Amino acid sequence: xxxxxxxxxxxxxxxxxxxxxxxxxxxxxxxxxxxxxxxxxxxxxxxxxxxxxxxxxxxxxxxxxxxxxxxxxxxxxxxxxxxxxxxxxxxxxxxxxxxxxxxxxxxxxxxxxxxxxxxxxxxxxxxxxxxxxxxxxxxxxxxxxxxxxxxxxxxxxxxx
Ligand code: FES
Ligand code: FES
Numbered sequence: 001x002x003x004x005x006x007x008x009x010x011x012x013x014x015x016x017x018x019x020x021x022x023x024x025x026x027x028x029x030x031x032x033x034x035x036x037x038x039x040x041x042x043x044x045x046x047x048x049x050x051x052x053x054x055x056x057x058x059x060x061x062x063x064x065x066x067x068x069x070x071x072x073x074x075x076x077x078x079x080x081x082x083x084x085x086x087x088x089x090x091x092x093x094x095x096x097x098x099x100x101x102x103x104x105x106x107x108x109x110x111x112x113x114x115x116x117x118x119x120x121x122x123x124x125x126x127x128x129x130x131x132x133x134x135x136x137x138x139x140x141x142x143x144x145x146x147x148x149x150x151x152x153x154x155x156x157x158x159x160x
Pocket of ligand 2: 095096097098099100101102132133134135136137
């Protein structure tokens with residue numbers, strides 16, 4: 001069936017089964033390859049995008065479910081030439097190792113900062129909990145989010 005999606009401020013029309021995961025449409029039809037296929041089961045966060053400003057897992061969300069809603073991918077948060085605040089902060093903190101999780105991390109962090117421009121450490125950790133980084137760069141990711149929020153890095157706690 002024909003599905004019209006609004007992604008990063010532009011309308012797109014695709015032919016797809018309505019049950020097709022949004023992630024497949026973004027990557028396969030719209031060539032927006034920022035969101036990644038990690039587990040495909042809603043368990044890793046690599047595929048995170050924003051729908052109406054909320055972080056969602058696009059691997060388990062049918063494309064038809066976002067008709068009439070605003071989808072934002074990491075490509076909508078800045079470009080290589082003009083990176084957004086979170087993208088700048090992730091680069092400044094060298095938060096990526098392999099980079100596979102990073103688009104999802106940035107998108108989920110955007111949802112937090114849009115709702116709460118000065119989150120506490122605990123709020124950042126709780127919000128980011130669904131997104132996994134197999135390279136273990138979590139501490140640098142947290143620093144990058146603090147940087148983007150304009151917060152001073154806080155001393156790490158024993159066992160953190
Ligand atoms: S690929 Fe979607 S949660 Fe893992
Ligand atoms: S940087 Fe490799 S999975 Fe996070």
